[in-house]
Amino acid sequence: MQDKLTPEQRAIPKTAKGQAAALLREEKKRGEAGAVRRVAARPGITPDSVYRYLSGKRKNPPRQIAQKLEAEVRASSKPRLQKKVIKDAKAVPVKLRTRAEIGYTNSSSGRSTPDGRMRTIAQTLPPHYATPLWQALEDGDEQEAQRIIREYLQNEYIREAGGQNAHTEIQLGHIDLMEFEINP
Known part of the structure; x- marks a missing residue:
């Protein structure tokens, strides 16, 4: 199976x-003591087999063990890439597309919606909203994620025009879609 690799991977x-x-x-990142035993437990082999593979005395494991070894290595390599993507994403704007039940209350006019409507909004969150x-x-x-999205929509999307919107508070109800796109 051929993987598509990014420059970081x-x-x-x-x-x-x-x-x-x-x-x-x-x-070994979790500690030296028992590291070989933990490695052996992951694919279900003995610590002696791990030592034989490490020393090169045994080069061709049975197909089932070879598949388990590959699956374990593949699983342990992805979290590092995910952490890098998240770290990079925290420093750049993020495009948010959400579909949620949105209602409002305006304290200056006294108007409000009896119940929210399902609305789809696509906006780019600046880093100071994207990071938290x-x-x-x-x-x-x-x-907390919903609070941050509500705060962004309220401050940047609803109140951007000023005027009567400056006193508008939104209620964010049921969210049934939330997609993120990283804009480098």
Whole structure:
């Protein structure tokens, strides 16, 4: 299976020795003690087999073990790429497309919507909104993410014209779509 690689991503090792070494490097980040045992547990082999692969004494593992080794290396290589993408995304504007139930209340006129309408809005969030949004999504805090989106829509999208809109508060209800596009 051929992977499309980005400049930040290296190809995974092809040999059993290289794959075992990559898994060992990953496990050593969690601590030296028991690293070989943890590597062995991932594909379901013995620590002695890991040592044989590392030393090159055994070069061709059975097909099932070779597939497990490759799957483990592939799984451990992706989080680094995801972290880099998230780090890069925090520094640039992010295009947000959302479909949500949006209502409003205007404190100066006393007008409000009895219930919100489903609206689709596509806007580019500047980095000072995108950074806390990514952090909230990374932490799994959906309430905080919705608060940041509501604050952005209220301050930048609704109130941008000023006038009567300066006193408008929005209510963000059920969100059924949220897509992000990173604009470098």
